[in-house]
Amino acid sequence: MSMDLGSYTLKELRELQVKVAKAIATFEDRKKKEALAELEERARSLGFSLAELTGATPARKRSPAVPKYANPADASDTWSGRGRKPRWFAAALKAGKKPEDMAI
Numbered sequence: 001m002s003m004d005l006g007s008y009t010l011k012e013l014r015e016l017q018v019k020v021a022k023a024i025a026t027f028e029d030r031k032k033k034e035a036l037a038e039l040e041e042r043a044r045s046l047g048f049s050l051a052e053l054t055g056a057t058p059a060r061k062r063s064p065a066v067p068k069y070a071n072p073a074d075a076s077d078t079w080s081g082r083g084r085k086p087r088w089f090a091a092a093l094k095a096g097k098k099p100e101d102m103a104i
Contacts, residue, residue: 069102078104 005013036050043050050056065080071088079086092102 067104069099070104072097072102 008016040050043053051058065082067078068081069079069089071077071079071086072092073088077086077088079089089099089102093099
């Protein structure tokens, strides 16, 4: 495939560069989707779902975190109890407060 890039303007070359970069970035994803669709179609033709054949289970969705604790100094600053402790929570514990004291 040969292109005469000398006939393009700078603006056209930059647009082409953006398009090429995007095509390269999405190439692998497109190929994976095509392969997956082909495998799903083949499994369907045999009377199965792809999940049945691979033993895949659907991803478990977590419910949104509900705030359980509030900052004593600023009640709008909350924490669900998941993940890393906020600094205000750790400082309050160090100051002698109990988690129950900050519970909402």
